[in-house]
Amino acid sequence: MTTFVFESPLGFVRVSGDDNGVSVISCTDIPTQGTASKIDSIDLVAEPVQEAVRQLQDYFAGSRQSFDFPLNPSGTAFQQTVWKALLDVPFGTTLSYLALTRRIGDEKAIRAVAAANGRNPLWIVVPCHRIIGSDGSLTGYAGGLWRKQWLLEHEGAFARSSQLSLF
Template structure:
């Protein structure tokens, strides 16, 4: 597994993967010095990781809305189903947890859908940040609600001047 760390407007981004695809993309408030011992390898870069880093940098620069590198996350069959459904939520839009539950075919699974959404290992690329409460509130985000708000504003899903509810 190859891991690369780079700076973004939201903190340090960590991208890990191998020849099969990217397994983890996460963000941290840690400094480079704090996480450097955790990095298993920074070279040579494998193609999926290299593509992910470049495409994420393009996303933060505002020149990319979709991603096309191979993904290889680990998760249960149910989690994989939820993460696959997240890929269908377009850039610049939001969807409620309830709507996502209905799309995967089980409205009553809303809590399980929310839990799978929260365990998404592929930050931004599998857009769990686009899932909000039925009332429009920005509920739950592993990276912090301020990051979720930033991402939605960056994508134009919410105007920067809007009065968003973070709870």
């Protein structure tokens, strides 16, 4: 597995993966955190990692709304189900945890869905930041609520309140 780190408006983005796909995308304020295997030249990392870096840079520049590089996250079958459902939440929109749980088909699993959402290893690409509280609050975000707010504003989700789906 190879890792590449680049600077973004939200901090340092760490992208890790191999030829099978990208398995981790995270953000930190500290450029060296968790980057023992960081490679300084983009040409030396696996092709899916290179493509992820290019597409994420385009996203931050405002010229990309979706991603199409191979993903290879590790997780339980239930987590994979939740992460797949997150991929169906369009750019510029939000969805409540309850609505996400209903999409998965088990309203009683709301806590498990929230926990899986919080363990999403593919920051931004699997858009867990688009999931909000039923009251419209920006509840929980592993990267910090300020990053979640920035991402939603960047995507225009707050400006498109008519697309806010709470139920």
